[in-house]
Amino acid sequence: MANPTFTLSRATLQDIPTLAAIAALAFKNDTNTQLKAAAQPPGAFEAGMAGMAGGLRQWIQTPERCAVLKAVNDRNNTIVGSVQWGFRGVPVGRTHVAEVLTGPANDVVADEEVLDGGEHSRLSPEKQQIQTEPTARIKALETMTSAHLAAFQRRIMPDDNNTQCMYIGGVTVDPAYQAQGVGTQLVRWGTEQADRAGVFCWVCSSEGGWGMFERLGFREVERLTVGLDEWAVGPPPSGKGEGEEEGEGDGDGTGDGTARGRWGEYTFRYMVRQPRDT
Numbered sequence: 001m002a003n004p005t006f007t008l009s010r011a012t013l014q015d016i017p018t019l020a021a022i023a024a025l026a027f028k029n030d031t032n033t034q035l036k037a038a039a040q041p042p043g044a045f046e047a048g049m050a051g052m053a054g055g056l057r058q059w060i061q062t063p064e065r066c067a068v069l070k071a072v073n074d075r076n077n078t079i080v081g082s083v084q085w086g087f088r089g090v091p092v093g094r095t096h097v098a099e100v101l102t103g104p105a106n107d108v109v110a111d112e113e114v115l116d117g118g119e120h121s122r123l124s125p126e127k128q129q130i131q132t133e134p135t136a137r138i139k140a141l142e143t144m145t146s147a148h149l150a151a152f153q154r155r156i157m158p159d160d161n162n163t164q165c166m167y168i169g170g171v172t173v174d175p176a177y178q179a180q181g182v183g184t185q186l187v188r189w190g191t192e193q194a195d196r197a198g199v200f201c202w203v204c205s206s207e208g209g210w211g212m213f214e215r216l217g218f219r220e221v222e223r224l225t226v227g228l229d230e231w232a233v234g235p236p237p238s239g240k241g242e243g244e245e246e247g248e249g250d251g252d253g254t255g256d257g258t259a260r261g262r263w264g265e266y267t268f269r270y271m272v273r274q275p276r277d278t
Helices: 015-028 031-037 052-060 134-156 181-195 209-216
Strands: 007-009 066-073 076-087 164-175 199-204 219-227 265-273
Touching: 007 181, 015 052, 015 066, 015 164, 031 134, 031 181, 052 066, 052 164, 052 209, 066 181, 134 181, 134 199, 134 219, 134 265, 164 181, 181 199, 181 209, 199 209, 209 219, 209 265
Parallel strands: 164 199
Antiparallel strands: 007 066, 066 076, 076 164, 199 265, 219 265
């Protein structure tokens, strides 16, 4: 049987529940997401204005500077993945129909959020004063990563109206459709736009997504490595032995570092792709 083809088109508000559910599946084994979920009610990652649904709504409702694309399986008209592309000083590009994909592309689910790079995190005086109440520690982790996000964005996209670039807010692929070229196709849509406009792209990948971005021309410029056990309120959902992390070696993992009952380290990689001649 021939490989399936996928058509890219603009996502709509009606697609939000499906896209959010795919994101929840894609990040089910991501340790950063698992840890943060401990401070949230069930389903909070994909639902509500503070979760994926709220973020997707904001992106979709800003079409003048954002493009949220969905990938649809042409065989059964099923949504299998999505990407959020942001445009800074560049006209938002148009979508195009899918190409026939030949062979597995070793796709991975990508970043949940963009974070600043830096050295390994250490216990700061502020962190030492955090209350022992479980959700306070996890919220402090979110505050720290959000601050890194703002700092990196100020450096790479100064608020002077002169920066021209494109950036990825997130890429997610249904685990049932990974390794079929979906994520690659979603990212290439934007990199082709960037090449035509002559602008750079940037992204901060999750633990499991950086390999795909590297294959598509992104190069690491900074990183943030977080010792999740310093912020955790308990052990991870499952303790796996060394070398038994889900997705290890197949390019489909999202940072399942729960070896020997520890959360382990989680690295966010800032990556930049320079434009290529077209």
